[in-house]
Amino acid sequence: MFDKRLINEGRQVKGYLILTVGLSVGISLLAVAQAWYFSQIVANVFLGKAPFKAVEHALGLILAIVITKAVFQWSSEVCAHEAALRVKSGLRQQLLQKIFALGPFYVRGEKSGEVISTIVGGTDALEDYFAKYLPQLLIAVGIPLIILVFVFPLDWKSGSILLLTGPLIPIFMVLIGKLAEKKSLQQWQRLSWMSGHFLDILRGITTLKLFGRAKDQIRVIARVSESFRESTLSVLRIAFLSALVLEFLATMSTALVAVAIGLRLVYGTLSFSSGLFLLLLAPEFYTPLRTLGLNFHAGLSGVNAAARIFEILNVPQPNLIIEPNSNIRHSRILADDYQIKFDHISLTYEQEDTPALQDINVSLNCQETIALVGPSGAGKTSLVQLLMGFIQPSEGQIFVNGEVLQAISPNIWREQIGYVPQNPYLFAGSILENITLGKPEATTSEVIKAAEAANAHEFIMTFPQGYHTILGEGGYRLSGGQAQRIAMARIFLKNPPLLIFDEPTSSLDLESEKAVQEALWNLAQGKTTIIIAHRLNTIRQANRILVLDQSRIVEAGNHDDLMIKRGLYYQLVQKARGLSL
Amino acid sequence: MKRIIWLIRLLIPYWPRILLALFLSVFTVTSHIGLMAASAYLLARAALHPPILDLMVTIVGVRFFGLSRAVFRYLERYLSHDVTFRVLSRIRVTFYEQIEPLAPARLSHFRSADLLSRIVGDVETQQNFYLRVFAPPLVAFLVLLGYGVFLTRFDVRFSYILAAGFLMAGLLLPWLIKILGQGIATRVISLKAELNTQVADGLLGMTELLSYNQVRKHLHKIEQTSDRIIKHERKLMKLSALSSSLIGLIANLGMLSVLVLGILLVEAGRLKGVDLGMLALGTLSSFEAIFPLALLPHYCEQNLAAADRLLELMENKQGLNDxxxxxxxxxxxxxxxxxxxxxxxxxxxxxxxxxxxxxxxxxxxxxxxxxxxxxxxxxxxxxxxxxxxxxxxxxxxxxxxxxxxxxxxDLFAVVSQQTYLFNATIKENFLLAKPSATDQELIEAAQQAQLHEFILSLPQGYDSYVGEVGLKLSGGQRQRLAIARVLLKNAPIIILDEAFAGLDSITEGEVQREVFHLLEGRTIILITHNLLGLENMxxxxxxxxxxxxxxxxxxxxxxxxxxxxxxxxxxxxxx
Known part of the structure; x- marks a missing residue:
């Protein structure tokens, strides 16, 4: 429950946390004063037959105390939450910085959803830890001790009852907590499993219908829910015990204190006002301990959320160790004449056994068009990722004009590259904003020119809002071909010397396909172009074809050469022509 | 209103339990009142130095309340959670019953995984309905009634003070806080959605952001949104602190008012001094029933919004005529x-x-x-x-x-591009197609689909878990599993809806030929955008x-x- 890294985060907001605890101590001192005046007033009126006039002043003091307490209460809560909000916002920034430093490879695939919810929601779970659990921990130790200071001088018996039972509360809490913790953890897993089961059925409802099994699920859902209820209750039976013990200790000792004081009053060894004062202090003694018990869960879920957050923050940064060489004239890295050389490159992804690329040796020359061809999983995408600097090779180096790629600042290197992925990502925002991503200062006429060159202008103008059509979640959805043309318009604006194009595997929309192809060749004019290609048409126009299979380059050459060789490429072409089925 | 009725109707079948749980709640609060009131009374009586025997009843009362509160609380929590889980189960079943006939056609917009998760979340949200929305006002009302009647025995004005305090803290204050926070809460929700979109944009579009050198700008945008959320959350937090400190203040003021009235009555000789402490402390303790009401508007809003979305899916939709x-x-x-x-x-x-x-x-x-x-x-x-x-x-x-x-x-069997595998064992996924199938039949179907060897290579064989929580199958393996299911179902008309898309072309050709061979003699409808391999159609x-x-x-x-x-x-x- 004491997470070192969390406490470290708490250091930044030390001031607020101390203020929270200080105010809480103030509140309990005020409560002591209130109890004192209350017992004085009641004693005076009851036993001293004092008239209203005589206690008026004390009543006024109680009123003042009560109002001050409310103000302190408010301030203490605000301070606690302020601390929590600051930590939360800080961690969120740290997470984002880290994720971007890790690059697109880290969040690929299914992982992205989980990471998003950690960044947005996971940090929220920490709020209660800092607002409720952490300060309460100190309060629960401090305040009972302060109360005891007032109780002991008046009546050591009552003080002993409090002193003996007080520590029992945390002890029992820990004991029962330990007992129930494991079970309740399992229960939380079962709870998410239960919702998961329901979600599973909803998702698969079409499949269920196809097999005529959809109606049966009513019984299944009822049965699963029922068994979940039974097992949960059997856990809660134990989990609630901790609350029972807490409650029991607090109320029973209050009752014990009351009876003990009552007896002393009968024998006249204690004054009524002191007795009443002691009785009122008993709840003040137990309240912070009980609150801690109630907030225990907030602490637990905070620690759990923190585990995931720190796990991300502790992922080792990719090895961009080499200091970018400032001697390189960055703006002209890929000027008129250049060569990119893959030298004995191998790549094995973390947590995978088989290499994604092995011993790749290839040079890319200025203004060349190169097609990467091969079955899925052959390593085409990995090659491109390496070139973009999103991942680093496990072995070997990439050289740009004889300079190690790692020595070039990634931002400046990526400025030289225009990349069109298979499914370009369009951001929530207008088409205009999406096109001007790389050049926000572009004029309207520049944008239209780029869109025209990318064969996108025409379809954009068919939308009622034209360039101001909103894309993304809740907005307009573009087809794959349209999205690619927007991505290409972006690149026209950027006009980089190196172009990487990932051809869509499937699209049969003749019009769109033609438009994308045209835009591609417009774009490739005078540039070095690397195409992950799937269509014979595209491949034949390349100067050089690299055939990849099982992480190696198995063939290289132009179409005619490769056809004569009768290797893998020849087989694939034959297959495509329907001659080898 | 309709939503509340719907939610309350879901509670009706469990009314005996609910009634019991409500009374246990009331007894819990009553024990608290009783403990403080009886203790104060005991001390006052004792101060008059009576024979101990005279105090026995009061002492027993103090001890009883000291013991009973914990027991009542325990039973109440147990029972109310039992009710909650029963209601949840009923909501799940009712909801499923209603939408099952509509699927998939009239729920087509319903496919996105996000929406489905939201539905599941909406159902889970209803677990707060009894515990935090339905029960608290009833409990507060019953406590007010009970302790109010008790107070009239001394002076009816004590009851008025109590009622005024309860009204202010339980009704007026939550309503005021709700009004003050109204715009802010919705703003936080929409800002959070915005943050979610921006973070998702950043993560999914990271390649683009990196290659256009836009990371810093995008991070800055996210930071601004996050800061705006924090700003609004800060306002909300201040309001909630205001609410809890004001409830405490009102409870103390109630106690003080009772005390003042009591002193005046004692002075006038219309109240015995021995009762004074008891009445004041009892009043303070009775406000315990009000505390849960502070969060009621918040939960109520959440529950109603969730119920709204569920009802919207369940209503106004015509199933097809059957x-x-x-x-x-x-x-x-x-x-x-x-x-x-x-x-x-x-x-x-x-x-x-x-x-x-x-x-x-x-x-x-x-x-x-x-x-x-x-x-x-x-x-x-x-x-x-x-x-x-x-x-x-x-x-x-x-x-x-x-x-x-x-x-x-029953005539049709479908293999679609995205074969849905349930989070269950391979065997259970098979049995979906034919619940009565014997192990021998399963193995035969798996053998024909060339999946048997692979399944046997798994540590748990046919009892291995697949789907999201279990083993991740490759596209090809999923399709083979779907094909095995089709073979098991043994339907005369087979629909292959982009069934082989996503396999590489060589594998695709082989699998297609193999499947056609297996399904020889049946009607085959092949839906595809791939024109290769259609020579034999x-x-x-x-x-x-x-x-x-x-x-x-x-x-x-x-x-x-x-x-x-x-x-x-x-x-x-x-x-």
């Missing part, structure tokens, strides 16, 4: 589309327009065309997930609605603009030299 009673006969299973037109919604364009073709029993038909041309809609119509707007579909001599729905669907229907634009065998269509020919030449090379 009155047919013909059972399909085995020997004539020709399918025929007669001028079928179809669109998904009144204000959407036609997906299929006057579509007419026939699929004879035992033939192999391919339906091809670009994505979005309505290929899958044809399947939705054949399976009666949707109904055509115009025209009819015939099976043998009768139109589809004349058949018994389950009997009709009896008929190819090329769809465009919702109609059949070309029709014939592969050779015929190539000779015809039309769109098919053009498309085939451009066909993809390797995937």
């Amino acid at each position: 009155n047919g009673n013909l059972l399909p006969q085995g020997d004539n299973l020709d399918l025929r589309f007669q001028d079928v037109s179809f669109r998904y919604d009144q204000d959407e364009p036609w997906v299929l327009k006057d579509l007419a073709f026939a699929i004879p029993k035992g033939s192999k038909t391919a339906i091809v065309g670009p994505s979005g041309v309505g290929k899958t809609s044809i399947i939705n119509l054949v399976l009666r997930f949707w109904e055509p707007d115009k025209g009819k579909i015939f099976l043998a001599e009768h139109s589809l609605p004349e058949y018994d729905l389950e009997g009709l669907r 009896d008929e190819i229907l090329l769809l465009g603009n919702g109609r059949v634009i070309e029709q014939g065998t592969h050779t015929e269509l190539l000779q015809f030299g039309g769109v098919y020919n053009e498309l085939w030449k451009r066909a993809r090379f390797v995937s």
Whole structure:
């Protein structure tokens, strides 16, 4: 429950946390004063037959105390939450910085959803830890001790009852907590499993219908829910015990204190006002301990959320160790004449056994068009990722004009590259904003020119809002071909010397396909172009074809050469022509 | 209002438990009042130095309340959670019962995983309904009633003070806080959605952001949104602190008022001094019943919004008519589309327009065309997930609605592009197709689909878990599992809806040939946008603009030299 890294985060907001605890101590001192005046007033009126006039002043003091307490209460809560909000916002920034430093490879695939919810929601779970659990921990130790200071001088018996039972509360809490913790953890897993089961059925409802099994699920859902209820209750039976013990200790000792004081009053060894004062202090003694018990869960879920957050923050940064060489004239890295050389490159992804690329040796020359061809999983995408600097090779180096790629600042290197992925990502925002991503200062006429060159202008103008059509979640959805043309318009604006194009595997929309192809060749004019290609048409126009299979380059050459060789490429072409089925 | 009624109606079957839980709650608070009041009374009596025996009843009372509170609280929590889980179960079942007939057609917008998770979340949200929305006001009311009546025995004005305090702290204050925080809470929700979009944009579009050097700018944008959320959350937090400190203040003021009135009454000789402490402390303790009300508007809003979304899905939707009673006969299973037109919604364009073709029993038909041309809609119509707007579909001599729905669907087996695997064992996923299948049948089907060896290589064999929580199967393995299911179902008409997409082209060809071989003799409808490997089809229907634009065998269509020919030449090379 004491997470070192969390406490470290708490250091930044030390001031607020101390203020929270200080105010809480103030509140309990005020409560002591209130109890004192209350017992004085009641004693005076009851036993001293004092008239209203005589206690008026004390009543006024109680009123003042009560109002001050409310103000302190408010301030203490605000301070606690302020601390929590600051930590939360800080961690969120740290997470984002880290994720971007890790690059697109880290969040690929299914992982992205989980990471998003950690960044947005996971940090929220920490709020209660800092607002409720952490300060309460100190309060629960401090305040009972302060109360005891007032109780002991008046009546050591009552003080002993409090002193003996007080520590029992945390002890029992820990004991029962330990007992129930494991079970309740399992229960939380079962709870998410239960919702998961329901979600599973909803998702698969079409499949269920196809097999005529959809109606049966009513019984299944009822049965699963029922068994979940039974097992949960059997856990809660134990989990609630901790609350029972807490409650029991607090109320029973209050009752014990009351009876003990009552007896002393009968024998006249204690004054009524002191007795009443002691009785009122008993709840003040137990309240912070009980609150801690109630907030225990907030602490637990905070620690759990923190585990995931720190796990991300502790992922080792990719090895961009080499200091970018400032001697390189960055703006002209890929000027008129250049060569990119893959030298004995191998790549094995973390947590995978088989290499994604092995011993790749290839040079890319200025203004060349190169097609990467091969079955899925052959390593085409990995090659491109390496070139973009999103991942680093496990072995070997990439050289740009004889300079190690790692020595070039990634931002400046990526400025030289225009990349069109298979499914370009369009951001929530207008088409205009999406096109001007790389050049926000572009004029309207520049944008239209780029869109025209990318064969996108025409379809954009068919939308009622034209360039101001909103894309993304809740907005307009573009087809794959349209999205690619927007991505290409972006690149026209950027006009980089190196172009990487990932051809869509499937699209049969003749019009769109033609438009994308045209835009591609417009774009490739005078540039070095690397195409992950799937269509014979595209491949034949390349100067050089690299055939990849099982992480190696198995063939290289132009179409005619490769056809004569009768290797893998020849087989694939034959297959495509329907001659080898 | 309708939402509240719906939610309350879900509680009705459990009224005995609910009543008991409510009373236990009231007793819990009463014990607290009793403990403080009886203790104060005990001290006051003791101060008059009576014989101890006279105090025995009061002492027993103090001890009883000291003990009973914990017990009542324990029982109450146990029972109210029991009720909560029962209600949740009932909501799940009711919800599923209502939407099951609508799926999948009328729930098509419902496919996104996000929406489904939200529904599940909306159901889970209802666990707060009894605990935090329904019970607290009733408990507060009963406590007010009980302790209020007790106070009238001394002076009716004590009851007025109590009632005024309860009204202020329990009704006025939550309402005021709600008004003050109204805009802010919704603003936080929408800002959070915005943050979510921006973070998702950042993560999914990271490649683009990096290559356009826009990371810093995007991070700055996220930071601004995050800061705005924090700013609003800070306001909300201040309000909630205000609410809790004001409740405390009102409780103390109530106690003080009772004390002042008590002192005046004692002075006037209309109240015994011995009761003074008891009345004041009892009043302070009774406010415990009010504390849960502070959060009530918040939970109430959440529950109602969630109930709204659930009801919206359950209502206003017509299931299809299921009155047919013909059972399909085995020997004539020709399918025929007669001028079928179809669109998904009144204000959407036609997906299929006057579509007419026939699929004879035992033939192999391919339906091809670009994505979005309505290929899958044809399947939705054949399976009666949707109904055509115009025209009819015939099976043998009768139109589809004349058949018994389950009997009709029994004729078909579908392998779709995205085979859904349930989070269950391989065996259970198989058994879906035929619950009565023996182990021998399972193994045979798996062997035919060439999956048996692979399954045996798993540590748990057929009892291995698949799906999201279990083993991740490759695309090819999933498809083989789907094929095995189809074999197990042994239906006469097989629909392969982009079944092999996503496999690389060499594997795709092999799997397709193999499957056709396995399914020999059955009607096969192959839906694909891949034109390769259609040489052996009896008929190819090329769809465009919702109609059949070309029709014939592969050779015929190539000779015809039309769109098919053009498309085939451009066909993809390797995937």
